[in-house]
Amino acid sequence: MFFFLLAIVGLTLLGARYCGRGVNPDYMSIPSTTAVKGVFVLLVFLRHYKSYVALDSWLDRPFLVFDGKLGQLVVALFLFYSGYGLYESFQKKGQDYVRTIPKKRFFATLLHFDLAVLLYLAVQAVFFGKFYSLKHILLSMTSWTSVGNSNWFIFAILVMYLISWAALKLIPSQIGQLCAVTAFSGIYAVVFHHFYPDLWWWYDTILCYAAGMWYSFLKPHIERFLSGEIRFWVSFGVLLVVFRVLFYYRNSLPVYEALAVVFCLLGVLATMKVRVGNKVLYWLGGQVFTVYILQRLPMMLLEKWGLAAYPYAFFAVSLAATLLLAAGFDWCLKRFDRAVLKIPGKK
Secondary structure: OHHHHHHHHHHHHOOOEEOOOOOOOOOOOHHHHHHHHHHHHHHHHHHHHOOOOOOOOHHHHHHHHHHHHHHHHHHHHHHHHHHHHHHHHHHHHOHHHHOOHHHHHHHHHHHHHHHHHHHHHHHHHHHHOOOOOHHHHHHHHOOOOOOOOOOHHHHHHHHHHHHHHHHHHHOOOHHHHHHHHHHHHHHHHHHHHHHOOOOHHHOOOOHHHHHHHHHHHHHHHHHHHHOOHHHHHHHHHHHHHHHHHHHHOOOOHHHHHHHHHHHHHHHHHHHHHEEOOOHHHHHHHHOHHHHHHHOHHHHHHHHHOOHHHOHHHHHHHHHHHHHHHHHHHHHHHHHHHHHHHOOOOOO
């Protein structure tokens, strides 16, 4: 695992460039955020991979320590960038964009997810002889339950899309919109924590989505403030100190939510100075949904066929199979969008 982690570090540094004084002008552009997502989707892959194999070598220890410290922060920037991207689109297009959220954001994501669930149901039936009740299948289609697939992130992002749509449609004030999304995100976390305290990963980073929206709203002021070198590095240093303090008390839900937001801000500030990107990361970042949702399919099958006893071979084969599945599934989704949803290109 140590070598896999080093490979991700090397891939991240490939093509990276320090931008020097001032702020990298495209640090929040689609190519930049896509590349960052490409890094983190690989870390998510490693997170899931480790649950299928025994990692008991001394070479595995650095990764296990790193992964344990990173925890759910591995998904924080996905939520942050989602909130940021949605509010950026709203600020540019207004209510014309809001009207597209149910179809292009909510239903497109849900239908894409459901198509993946059908694949899992087929694999479970054919290769494992496992069948589910109609109730379980219907609930899995909403992302509430699972048929072997990952589901919590899809459920969370669908809820955030609905909250965003309602807030942007019903509240005229931008501050009111952002406060409403923040408040209802907090309610989501509190309610889940009350009824499902053991499912902490469902909600402990959810405020990162609202933080992304706030960042979109405040970005001109933030960039103006951070354009000075001293202010930038002092701000970065303060955030590091705050992160370290919050990390020490991270077992509290409010603290962990704040920790996740600070982690996102540190990531954003880092990309203000370092431009990350290469063809591999751009491709991976563009396949976040398909890589995330399909990676357990080859892992399940390889575990059944005994390859989990050989961690390195398991990693290589499962990664290659996941990337091939992701590319093929993405090709199908684009055509599904055009033919069924009447959405040209990617949503």
